[in-house]
Amino acid sequence: MTTTAHGGPGLPQERRLVTEIPGPKSREMFSRKQSAVPAGVGTTLPVFVTKAGGGVLVDADGNSLIDFGSGIAVTNVGNAAPKVVERVQNQVADFTHTCFMITPYESYVAVCEKLNAITPGDHEKRTFLVNSGAEAVENAVKVARLATGRPAVVAFDHGYHGRTLLTMTLTAKNMPYKQGFGPYAPEVYRMPLAYPYRWPGENVAEEAAAQAIDQITKQIGAENVAAVIIEPIAGEGGFIVPAKGFLPRIAEFCKANGIVFIADEIQTGFARTGQMFACEDEGIVPDIITTAKGIAGGLPLAAVTGRAELMDAVHAGGLGGTYGGNPVACEAALGVLETIEEEGLVERARAIGDVMLPRLRGLQERFGIIGDVRGRGAMTAIELVVPGTKDPNPAAASEIAKRCHAEGLVVLTAGTYGNVLRFLPPLVIPDHLLDEGLTILEKAVSEV
Template identity: 50%
Template sequence: MVSMTRAFQIPQERKLVTELPGPRSLALQERRVASVSRGAGTLANIYMERGDGAILVDVDGNQLIDMGSGIGVTTIGHAHPAVAAAAAEQAARLTHTLFTVTPYENYVRVAEKLAERTPGDFEKHSILVNSGAEAVENAVKIARKFTGRRGIAALNHAFHGRTNLTMTMTYRPWPERVGMGPLAGDIYSLPTSYPYRDPDGMTGEEAAERTIDYINTHIGASELAALFVEPVQGDGGIIIPAPGYFARLSEFCAENGIVFVADEIQAGMARTGAWYSIEHHGVVPDLVTSAKGLAGGFPLAAVTGRAEIMDSVQPGGIGGTFGGNPVSTAAALAVLDVIESEDLIGEAKRVERTLRARIGDWPERFGVVGDVRGIGAMWGIEIVQPGTKKQNPEALKNVIRHATSNGVIVLDAGSWDSVLRLLPSVVVSDELIDDAASVIEEALAAQS
């Protein structure tokens, strides 16, 4: 059961009072087209007014089940009262000074908490920034400064951001980087462990040796400053490498002076049933990037890691005007407290059990489903052409269209746009999971 320490103001149920999108959403969409760049694309043109727990309420009064959490941001649920209160109180006292001009305690407290919660029992330091992409970009700078090397490696199917540097690290060209070059230099993409699409029987250790061979034969280990990995690839399609994969890569990095970076922007902060998803692999990274779930919807991200690596940068070499803003850090401190006080790591494990029991047999029931995989509140359903492993992006579009028009917000993912991604809040009830799954099943049956 969901923790009873929180009372929801909005009934946790799906309720439709108009067609979706409703008339007010349609009117807002007309205004949006006239004033907002089409580059800021939208999955569902349904305009939201408020939210609570795992429910969103649109401008027409419809209640939708949110199985996307703003792409993994509202892990603790929408509008948690403790987070709202902390942010409001802080906003009334101090909104900005810039930590690198006149500092404040919140920034220090968040850094202390991150040192406690990230893997490893060594001394750790942090820098706070605004977004996941900014965290990754700073991690690149820090690794390069520490090692004196320039090369940066990421894994196939990775997503690390949309800045010039991070879009170069992002695997697929469309839509993130087509027409936006030239790209950053000294960035390399490596084969990864993708159990559903790897040769049958390939172990994590074997996949790691394939990755290492690519480094040795195409790049040279002595050229690499850092290897960036997502322990669970979110935008890549909820790809969870086989056991042993990251342990071998981490060992290789340590042997060759390469900084091992866990990009936990989407999978961190209790989403997978651990503070950080790399913990499931028994690996301690040198640097960790945090973002999405860190501040419950307020803009905040971080790079945390070994003190000697983080402190290799000269004062002023990293930072930014709004990074570690007082209001965002106040919200983050509340989020960190809520995760502990409401046992949200335990709730993520409950969500995993419920989803596994509810949707784990979909490959046997629906020809269009090739694979179901996930951990905690992070799941992917790979959509294929029945009887094959060939990707089926058109069927995925139809599934998403059916779900959103019936009040269930879901996400797409995967390098071929063929993975249905579920990132619900960890406070989503078993009943909401069942209801959302029933809606999705209607679409899968129609496509199979």
């Protein structure tokens, strides 16, 4: 299947290396970065981008790299989708800000109406807009606590929910997200995730759900739990797709005990997995869904969408923020939603998965270093191990990524053990670049 590549006029959809990676101009800028920006703000690949679109990133040295990262699942519709560009340009010319809580504007309401309509479930919903995924998660928990009058929040092993105090607490991985930043927020509890590749038993979904429910019941008390929050596919934790049946069982338990079920769809949302939202795969209807990343084509925007009775429980003034639902970002989001619908990007994500997963499984058959291949749609990953074992092999993941970068393919690492390579190509990537990127990956794996 082919698709339209967006990159502004005249941006060739090709891999082109004119210098080493990174080149001299990028290295010069990186030295400026090091003297101006704290070391704690890391960089995966220090090439400084000047243009991007379709399936490529063009750097300051004129190199054109294939993009298998999408800015961490943000540029699903590409970096310069025409409808996003047009709407943003028009809005900037009209006004950039009023603060929706002071004098509102229609685009904020239009985004909320759209999200109420397209998120799972036909119940009455309300949406409000904030700036980032972490802010959306914090607000979802606020709503759940106020609406239920309960304090406790349950998260899961391998989960990632953000870097603020509460969301850092909800996040499972210590390094680099939590190390040295404690003490953490109270009343957060962590439960086992149905991680098929690493679960010790055979009935993964049943055993993991039973264990989680037993621990919630015995250690916290279901009547004390305001919310359970989970990513339908664990993102930073390693693109772990929970065993079928696990999510529905947890959702049923929540419903039976008056617990708010929050689906964190920040990385999985907006067509990324071959469905508009990943929880649709097993028919999950969350009480609250948090979205960000792919929502606005790269502009800062996030949303909390939930059952009307939960959302309306909050007193006037209890939700909001100066920049939440910025009008420029709202117009971008409307352009993103139009693009997804008009260009069939839900189906395109499935087509990308139909290309990537068989190629990755073929690699797994050839090389014992790949322990697991997983994912859905355009959200796929390989887990690297010491051959003949399930011991995590982060060194191999790092080396493969390094070789891909040198050849002009942007890939990202992930995973609790740092041993996962995750692939998030833009949904508008042309077929030939998808194929070429996979060929570069195959070469890197074979060499390592």
